[in-house]
Amino acid sequence: MFGPHADFLQHTLATADDAVTPEFSVLSAGTEVTLLDCGVLRVEPNTACDTSLVISCAVHGNETAPIELVRDMVRDILDEEQKAGQRVLFVMGNPWSMNIARRFTDVNMNRLFAGDWQQYDTSLKEVKRAAKLEAYVANFFAEEPVTVKQRFHYDLHTAIRASKRERFGIYPFVEGRQLPDNQKAFLARADIDAVLLQQQEANTFSSFSSLRYGAESFTLELGSVKPFGENDLSRYRGIDFALRELIAGEPLPEQPKRPVTEFEVCHTIDVTSDQWEFFIPDDALNFTEYAPGTLIWRDGSQEYRVGTEPEYIVFPNPKVPVGERAGLMLKART
Template identity: 40%
Template sequence: MTSSAERDMTASLSMLDDFLAYTLALARPAANETHGSCAGGVRWAWLADGVLSMEPAVLTADTRSVLASAGVHGDETAPIELLSCLVRDIACGEAALTCRLLVILGNVDAMREACRYRDDDLNRLFSGRHLQLPHSHEAPRAAALEQAAVQFFASASRQPGARWHIDMHTAIRASAFERFALLPHTGRPISRAMFEWLGHARISAVLLHTAKGNTYSHFTAHTCGAEACTLELGKVRPFGQNDLTRFAGANEGLRDLLAGTKRRGEAELPRAFTVIDQITKQSDAFELLVAADVANFTPFAKDTLLARDGDYRYVVQHDEERLVFPNATVKPGLRAGLMVIETTRGTLSSLV
C-alpha cells in the first residue's frame, strides 16, 4: 500500500519537475494538493501563480530565509529557467536546502506573452507605487508580490544576515560588465556578506543606488529588512534559447546560499559604482545623444552632452561618468538612464 508521504511526493512531481511550464500553463493544484513533501523531507507549498515556498525538514530560530525571484520582466527568461531547474533539483534531492526559500516568477502574464510587461514596468510599481496606477494590468501583481514578500519575511529570523532577496534579471543591451548587481539604498552600511557573495557568484560590478526606488529589491530591503540585490546576468533571449552555462556563477552562488555552503578561497570582490544622477525623459521631444546600441557602463568624458529635451540638458560634470540603462523609449517622466562614477576603493573600505 502507498504511504501518504509517497502520495504527497508523487502529487508534487508534476509541478516541481517543471515549475516554469506549470506556471505558464496557468495550472493550479487542487485544494488538497497545494502542499506536500519531497526529497530529504523538504516541505513545499504552492501559494499562488508562480509563487512556491520550500522549507527544510528542520528549522531553527536563526534559519536563513531567502526570496529568489525572476521574471519581474517577462522577457528576461534565463533566470526564470534557472529557478525552475533549482526547484526541480531541490525536489529530487540533487540540490541541498538548509534555509526557508520563497521562489517567485514575477510577471506571469508577460512571460506567457513573451513581452517585458503589458501596461507598465512591474519593477517600477513596488513600495506602493502601484496604487497610483490602479488601472494598470501590472498593478495587482505588484500588490500580490509585495504581500508575498511581507508574509514570507514575517516568519523570518531577525538575526543579521538571516534575510536575503536575490532578484534575477537580464539586460536589454550589452554591457561592459556582462554580470552586474544593483544594491538598493537603505541608509544602512553596505554589507560585506553581500559583496562577498556577489564575488563568489562572479558578479563583476555593483551599482549602488543613493535614493529610494520602486523596484522589488528596494521594497524587500526597506519593508522586510532583507539583504537585497538585483542581478543583471546577460542579455534577453526567448525561452529555450539561453545558454545557461553563461549564468553558472550566479546559479552556483544561489545554490550555495541555499545549501549554507561556501566555496573555498577568496573571490575577487566586484568593482563598485555609485549613482550620481539620472537622465529623465520629460517629453516626447526627448533626445538621447548616444548610439542606439551603446553598452551599459560606457564611459563619457567631462563636458559631453548626453541628452536634451526642450530647455533640459544633461552634460557630464565629472572627469568620467558611465551611462547605465539608457532607454529613450520610456514614457515621459521616467528615467532614461542612470549616471554613475566608480567608487571601488571607498566602497570596499566601508563594508561591514
C-alpha cells in the same frame, strides 16, 4: 506537486489564470515544499536554519534565463539532488507576460512594489499580482523560525540592452545602510563585478524587501533577453552556483574573492524640452565610459558634460516624453 505539468515553469505558464490550490509535500530529508500559488513555491528545511532567502525571476516575463535556472533549482530540490538547508521562497513574477514572451502585459511590474500598486487600476492583472507577491513575501518573513537571523532577496533579470559589463547588481537605497562585505562576496561568487548603489527609495521588488523587511536584496542583471530554450545557461553558472550554495546552507564568505566595483549616480539625465539634444548614440552599451569633458546633452544654454573623472552611462533611452528620465550617468566609487 505540479499535476500534469512537467515542472514549476510549465505549471506556472499553464495556471496563470487559475485559482491554484496549495500543494504540499515532504521530502525524505524532512524538507517541506509548498506550492502556494501559480509561480510561488516555499521550501522549509526541518533543521535549524538562519536565513530566509527569496529568489525571484520573471518580474519581466521575457527574461527567461533566470526563469530556467529557478525551474532547475526547484526540480533538483524536489529530486533531492540539491540540498535545502535554508528556507527559500521561489517566485516567478509575471506568468501572463511569460506566456506572451513580453516584458509585461499592461504595466511594468517592477514599478509597482513598495505599495505603489495602490496608485494603479487594481483590476489589472499585474497590479493584483504585485499586491499578492508583497503579501507572500510578507508572510514568508513573518513565519520565520526564531533561528533566522538574516533575510536575503535576489531578484533575477536579464537586460534588453547589451552591456560593457555583462552582469551587474543594483542595490536598493535604504537610509543609512552600507553594502556589506559578505554581499559583495556573494556578487563576486556569482561572477558579478559591478554594483550600482541606488541613492533614492524605489518601487522595485528588491526595494520593497529592503525597505519593508530589512532584507539584503538586489536586482541582478545577468545577461540578455532570449526566448525560452535559447539561453546558453553556461553563461549563468556563477549565479546558479552562488544561489545553490546559499540554498544548501553554506555561509557567505566574509570578504569578496574578487573586486566588485561600486558605482553611484552622479547625474540623472532628464528630457527637459522639445529642443533637448542627446549626444549618446542610440545603441550605446550600458557602462560605456565617457572621458572628462564629453558633452552628454544640451538644451539651449543648458548642457551636461562629464566632470573631472570618467563617467559611465546606464539605461540610455532618449525616446521618452519631455520631463522623463533618459538615462543615468555613473561614476565609480574609489
